[in-house]
Amino acid sequence: MGIGKGFFVYSQKHQNLENSLAPNYFFHYLCLNTMLDTITSSHIPTNQNTNVPALGLGVWKSKPKECYAAVEAALRFGYRHIDSAAIYGNESSVGEAIRDSGIPRSDVFVVTKLWNADQGYKEALAAMDRSLEKLGMDYVDMYLIHFPVTGKRLDSWKALEKIKESGKAKSIGVSNFMVSHLEELIKETSILPAMNQVEFHPFLNDTKLFDYCRSKGILLEAYSPLAHGKKLEDPKVTAMAEKYGKTNAQILIRWSLQKGNVVIPKSVNPNRIAENGTVFDFSISEADMKEMDSWNENYRTCWDPSDVL
Numbered sequence: 001m002g003i004g005k006g007f008f009v010y011s012q013k014h015q016n017l018e019n020s021l022a023p024n025y026f027f028h029y030l031c032l033n034t035m036l037d038t039i040t041s042s043h044i045p046t047n048q049n050t051n052v053p054a055l056g057l058g059v060w061k062s063k064p065k066e067c068y069a070a071v072e073a074a075l076r077f078g079y080r081h082i083d084s085a086a087i088y089g090n091e092s093s094v095g096e097a098i099r100d101s102g103i104p105r106s107d108v109f110v111v112t113k114l115w116n117a118d119q120g121y122k123e124a125l126a127a128m129d130r131s132l133e134k135l136g137m138d139y140v141d142m143y144l145i146h147f148p149v150t151g152k153r154l155d156s157w158k159a160l161e162k163i164k165e166s167g168k169a170k171s172i173g174v175s176n177f178m179v180s181h182l183e184e185l186i187k188e189t190s191i192l193p194a195m196n197q198v199e200f201h202p203f204l205n206d207t208k209l210f211d212y213c214r215s216k217g218i219l220l221e222a223y224s225p226l227a228h229g230k231k232l233e234d235p236k237v238t239a240m241a242e243k244y245g246k247t248n249a250q251i252l253i254r255w256s257l258q259k260g261n262v263v264i265p266k267s268v269n270p271n272r273i274a275e276n277g278t279v280f281d282f283s284i285s286e287a288d289m290k291e292m293d294s295w296n297e298n299y300r301t302c303w304d305p306s307d308v309l
Contacts, residue, residue: 038280039078044262046194047217048164048171050141053109054257055277056081058223058266064093066268071097073270075108077277083197083223083264085113085146086131095135110135111142113175114160119145119152124159128168143169144197148181148308154188161191173197173219176305179212186216195262197221202255203231205296210259221262225253228301236295244282247275254279255292 043051057074059067059082067090071082075097084094091112098108112135118127128143143163145156160172173195174185186192196213200206200222213220226232232248241251249265253276256263265276284292 039277040080042280044219044260046171046219047192048194050171050194052142052195052219052221052262053079053081054262055079055253055279056083056109056111056262056264057273058083058264059090059094060085060088060223060266062088062090062093062266062268064090067093068097070268070270070273072101074273074277075101075103077274079273079277080107081109081111081262081264083111084135085115085144086118086127087113087115087146091131091134092136095137099136105137109141110137111144112140113144113146114156116147116149119149119156121155121159124156125162128159128163132168139168139170141170142173142195143171144173144175144195145177147176147303148174148178148305150309153181154185157185157189161189164191171195175223176303178306178308179209181305181308182212182216182218192216193218195219195221197223197264199224199300199302200256200261201225201227201231201252202237202292202295203227203234203297203299204301205293206298207296214260219262220260221264222256223264223266224301225256225263225265227252227299230301231299240284240288240292243288244284246282249276250279251284254282254284255289258284258289 039055042054044054045051057070057079059070062070071094082094084091112131114124114127118124143160145153163169164172171194173193175197177196196218200220210220226249231237237248237251241248244251253263253265257279267273267276
């Protein structure tokens with residue numbers, strides 16, 4: 001049994017449910033078996049022989065206690081991919097929630113990132129150790145350079161290669177890298193990034209970057225797939241959601257998944273986390289995918305790395 005729009009209702013018209021379902025929301029989701037199976041079993045392979053769960057939970061700007069609760073809820077709903085970063089200040093909460101869940105560490109794909117102030121060869125090696133200590137883990141599944149810092153990203157990448165070789169990261173990649181940054185990296189280093197995590201949604205559909213990553217076998221991971229909610233109530237999104245009997249958020253997430261991307265929507269609300277996970281029980285038609293492709297406005301809600309030399 002799938003769980004559709006009527007079960008997880010998140011829109012400005014139905015926000016009263018957020019409180020009515022808490023704190024006993026788990027009792028409202030007794031028919032989660034299909035959802036758990038699809039979230040847990042949907043993976044995308046990388047060029048470094050790892051398999052990334054297609055849907056993950058982002059914990060950007062989540063305070064430690066709310067981060068713990070969000071990760072706990074996500075794991076209960078079947079998520080097996082948690083995306084953190086040193087700069088978020090919540091790595092300890094991520095690790096604690098995973099341990100307390102009782103789910104084997106090997107079943108959860110954990111990502112963290114190297115912050116700008118820690119870039120450089122020796123600095124990156126030390127930063128990895130600090131992140132592992134905070135997470136309470138021996139390794140992460142993916143370690144990313146958070147931003148293409150000028151003059152330091154190549155040395156940082158060489159450190160990540162060493163980190164991968166040591167087993168402290170099963171795979172390594174980058175975040176917020178544009179085509180020029182990737183070209184430089186590929187030319188100067190020996191290991192191709194497994195993943196490039198960037199802002200990506202129908203209103204920021206960077207086809208040049210998307211096509212380049214695809215041509216090189218680099219997995220694109222979409223953060224802010226809901227454009228920080230700034231386009232969530234766009235009439236085009238609403239019309240498409242109504243056509244499929246889904247929420248606006250589900251339509252935006254599904255579009256990115258069908259592009260072949262990994263997607264990491266961020267939320268600390270259990271109902272929204274559950275809603276965001278209910279995206280494997282329908283498909284957007286080819287015609288509607290093309291229609292959504294045409295919505296691009298180069299609308300960026302996060303930092304812009306396009307001018308970084």
